[in-house]
Amino acid sequence: xxxxxIDIQPDEHGRFGEYGGRYAPEVLMPALLEVERAWRELRTDxxxxxELNTLRRDYAGRPTPLYRADRLSEHIGATVWVKREDxxxxxxxxxxxxxxxxxxxxxxxxxxxxxxxxxxxxxxxTATGAARFGLDCVVYMGAVDMERQALNVFRMEMLGTKVxxxxxxxxxxxxxxxxxxxxxxxxxxxxxxxxxxxxxxxPFPWMVKELQRVVGDEAREQMLAQAGKLPETVVACVGGGxxxxxxxxxxxxxxxxxxxxxxxxxxxxxxxxxxASVSAGSDGVLHGARTRILQAPDGLIREAHSVSAGLDYxxxxxxxxxxxxxxxxxxxxxxxxxxxxxxxxxxxxxxIVPALEAAHAIAWLLRERPSGDxxxxxxxxxxxxxxxxxxxxxxxxxxxxxS
Amino acid sequence: xxxxxxxxxxGRKILAPYLMCGFPSPQAFPDLLAGVIDAGADMxxxxxxxxxxxxxxxxxxxxxxxxxxxxxRPAVALRTIEALAPSVPFVYMTYYNPIxxxxxxxxxxxxxxxxxxxxxxxxxxxxxATSWIAASRAQDLAPVFLAAxxxxxxxxxxLVAAGSGFVYCVSLLGVTGVRASLSxxxxxxxxxxxxxxxxxxxxxxxxxxPEQAAEACSFADGVVVGSAILAAAERxxxxxxxxxVKQMREAID
Numbered sequence: 001x002x003x004x005x006i007d008i009q010p011d012e013h014g015r016f017g018e019y020g021g022r023y024a025p026e027v028l029m030p031a032l033l034e035v036e037r038a039w040r041e042l043r044t045d046x047x048x049x050x051e052l053n054t055l056r057r058d059y060a061g062r063p064t065p066l067y068r069a070d071r072l073s074e075h076i077g078a079t080v081w082v083k084r085e086d087x088x089x090x091x092x093x094x095x096x097x098x099x100x101x102x103x104x105x106x107x108x109x110x111x112x113x114x115x116x117x118x119x120x121x122x123x124x125x126t127a128t129g130a131a132r133f134g135l136d137c138v139v140y141m142g143a144v145d146m147e148r149q150a151l152n153v154f155r156m157e158m159l160g161t162k163v164x165x166x167x168x169x170x171x172x173x174x175x176x177x178x179x180x181x182x183x184x185x186x187x188x189x190x191x192x193x194x195x196x197x198x199x200x201x202x203p204f205p206w207m208v209k210e211l212q213r214v215v216g217d218e219a220r221e222q223m224l225a226q227a228g229k230l231p232e233t234v235v236a237c238v239g240g241g242x243x244x245x246x247x248x249x250x251x252x253x254x255x256x257x258x259x260x261x262x263x264x265x266x267x268x269x270x271x272x273x274x275x276a277s278v279s280a281g282s283d284g285v286l287h288g289a290r291t292r293i294l295q296a297p298d299g300l301i302r303e304a305h306s307v308s309a310g311l312d313y314x315x316x317x318x319x320x321x322x323x324x325x326x327x328x329x330x331x332x333x334x335x336x337x338x339x340x341x342x343x344x345x346x347x348x349x350x351x352i353v354p355a356l357e358a359a360h361a362i363a364w365l366l367r368e369r370p371s372g373d374x375x376x377x378x379x380x381x382x383x384x385x386x387x388x389x390x391x392x393x394x395x396x397x398x399x400x401x402x403s
Numbered sequence: 404x405x406x407x408x409x410x411x412x413x414g415r416k417i418l419a420p421y422l423m424c425g426f427p428s429p430q431a432f433p434d435l436l437a438g439v440i441d442a443g444a445d446m447x448x449x450x451x452x453x454x455x456x457x458x459x460x461x462x463x464x465x466x467x468x469x470x471x472x473x474x475x476r477p478a479v480a481l482r483t484i485e486a487l488a489p490s491v492p493f494v495y496m497t498y499y500n501p502i503x504x505x506x507x508x509x510x511x512x513x514x515x516x517x518x519x520x521x522x523x524x525x526x527x528x529x530x531x532a533t534s535w536i537a538a539s540r541a542q543d544l545a546p547v548f549l550a551a552x553x554x555x556x557x558x559x560x561x562l563v564a565a566g567s568g569f570v571y572c573v574s575l576l577g578v579t580g581v582r583a584s585l586s587x588x589x590x591x592x593x594x595x596x597x598x599x600x601x602x603x604x605x606x607x608x609x610x611x612x613p614e615q616a617a618e619a620c621s622f623a624d625g626v627v628v629g630s631a632i633l634a635a636a637e638r639x640x641x642x643x644x645x646x647x648v649k650q651m652r653e654a655i656d
Contacts, residue, residue, distance in 0.1 A: 030553045300477070
C-alpha cells in the first residue's frame with residue numbers, strides 16, 4: 001500500500017492537466033515570469049526554507065495541533081481529527097502562504113504588496129506579513145464584505161494597511177480580485193500581488209499550493225504518530241481552495257484515503273444562488289486560469305452566493321479542477337443553512353467556534369457521517385463570523401437563514 | 404484589402420475611437436457610432452460587454468455595466484454590429500471567456516460575418532493564443548496584440564510575429580481611463596515596436612484630449628481613444644462625444 005502522496009506539479013506552461021495556464025494582460029506577463037523564476041529559485045533554496053520554517057514555528061505557531069474531537073466523533077459515529085489552523089497566528093491558514101510570498105517580495109525587491117480578501121482572513125494575514133516585513137500594503141475588499149466583516153477591516157487598519165472598498169460588480173471577492181489586478185497593472189514595477197488562494201495565473205496556483213502543503217504534510221505525520229494509521233477521509237471547504245489543496249497535498253493519491261472538497265451550496269444548487277464552481281460549474285477562464293467557474297452559456301461570469309464571504313467566489317483553483325477531472329478528489333456542497341447549523345453544533349460540542357468557511361466541511365460530516373478516521377480541516381476560527389451569525393439569527397429566526 | 408494595408412495607405416494619422424456596444428444606451432449607440440465616423444474616425448474599436456473587465460478603468464466598467472443592464476450580451480452585440488454595418492474598418496475588443504464559451508472558431512466566424520477586421524483580447528497573451536490565432540487567421544481576422552511598457556524585446560518579437568493589423572502600444576502602466584497627461588513611456592513603446600516592424604503602431608490607454616492625441620501622433624501612426632469619449636457621452640450626451648472626436652481629428656491632422 002502506498003503511504004506517500006503524489007507530488008502533483010504543473011507542466012512548464014503552468015497546467016494541471018488541461019487546467020491552469022497564464023491568461024493575463026501583457027503588461028503583467030513579465031512580472032509573472034519574474035515571480036515564476038524567483039519561485040523556482042526559492043523552492044530549492046535551503047536558506048529560504050530555514051527562514052520560512054523559523055517564522056512558521058516562532059512567529060506563526062506551527063506546527064498546529066491535530067486534535068481528536070471526541071464529542072463530535074461520538075455525535076457522528078466516526079473518529080474525527082481536527083487540523084487546527086484556527087490556532088495559527090491571525091486565526092487561519094492564510095499566513096502560511098503570506099509569509100512565503102513576503103519573503104518572495106523581499107527577494108524581488110518589491111517594497112509594496114497588495115492583496116484581495118473576502119472574509120478578511122487573507123487580508124489580515126497579508127497586513128500582518130506586511131507589518132512584519134516593513135512593506136506598504138493595500139488590501140482590496142468588496143463593499144458587501146467590508147460590512148459583513150467589519151472587525152477584520154479594523155484589524156487590517158490597525159496593522160497599518162490601507163483597505164480599499166470595491167463597489168463594482170457583486171461587490172464581493174470576485175470584484176476585489178479584479179480591482180487588485182487593476183492595481184497591479186498600474187504598479188507592477190514596485191508591487192507584488194500576494195494572491196491569497198490557489199487561483200490566478202501561473203505560477204500562483206502552484207506557488208500557493210507549495211506554501212500551503214505544510215498543512216497536509218504535518219497532518220499526515222501527526223496522524224501516523226497519534227492514530228498509528230492514515231485517515232479514511234479528509235474533508236475541507238473549497239472556495240478558491242487553498243486550505244483544501246494544502247491538506248489534500250499530504251494525502252492525494254494514497255490508496256484508501258478519500259478526499260472531499262465541500263463547496264458553498266448557498267440557497268441550493270437548484271437555484272443560481274450558490275458558489276459551487278467545481279461540482280456545479282463548467283470549464284472557462286477567470287482571473288488568469290482555465291478552471292471550473294460559474295458562468296452563463298455566453299461566458300459572462302455569474303455572481304456567486306454564500307453566507308460565508310470567504311467562499312463567495314465563482315471559481316476555484318485549477319488544481320481542484322484537475323483533481324476532480326482525474327478522480328483524485330471528489331466535490332460536494334452544503335447549503336448556507338447546513339453550514340450555519342454546523343457552526344452552532346461544532347461550537348457547542350467542541351468549544352471551538354469555527355469559521356463559517358470551515359463550517360461547510362463540518363456540515364458535510366454531520367450530513368454524510370463517514371465511518372473510520374476522518375481529518376477535518378479547520379481552516380480558521382469563527383470570531384469574525386459571530387456578528388454575521390447573530391444578525392442572521394435575529395433577521396430570520398429560527399433557522400438563521402438569510403431572508 | 405487587409406487592415407494593415409488600409410491603415411498604412413490611409414494617408415493620415417489614424418484616429419480610432421473606442422465605443423462600447425450598447426452604450427450610452429442601445430437606442431443612442433447607433434447615433435454615436437455614425438457620429439464618430441462622420442467626425443473623422445478612420446477605424447473603430449468596438450467593445451463587447453463583459454462582466455469582469457480587469458484591464459478597464461471606471462468609465463469602461465460602467466459602460467459595460469450599462470450595456471449588460473440593457474441585455475446587450477455578447478451575441479446581441481455581434482448581431483447589433485452586423486446590422487449596423489459600420490462604414491469604416493473595425494476591431495472588436497472583448498475578454499477571452501466569452502470567446503471560449505462561444506468557441507474560438509465560431510466566434511471568429513461570427514465576428515467576420517459582422518464585418519470585423521480584427522479582435523483584441525486583452526487577457527489573452529501571445530503565449531496562450533495559439534489556437535485563437537489559427538481561428539482568427541482562418542477567417543482573415545487580424546489578431547491584435549498589446550505591447551506594454553514592461554514588454555521586453557523577446558516578448559515583443561513574439562507578439563509582433565503572431566499578430567497582424569496593427570500593434571496596440573499601451574502608453575502607460577495602468578488600465579483604461581482618462582489621464583491628465585500623456586505618459587512619457589508611450590514613445591519608448593512605439594520606438595521599440597518600430598525597431599522590429601513597419602506595421603502601424605497605434606497608441607492607446609490614457610489618450611484623453613486632442614492635445615494628447617496630437618502629441619502621440621507626432622511619433623506614432625495613430626491613437627485609440629476610449630474613456631474620454633465614453634465619459635463625454637455619459638456626461639453630456641452623444642453630441643458632446645462626437646464633438647470631442649472632431650476636435651481630435653483636427654488636432655492630429
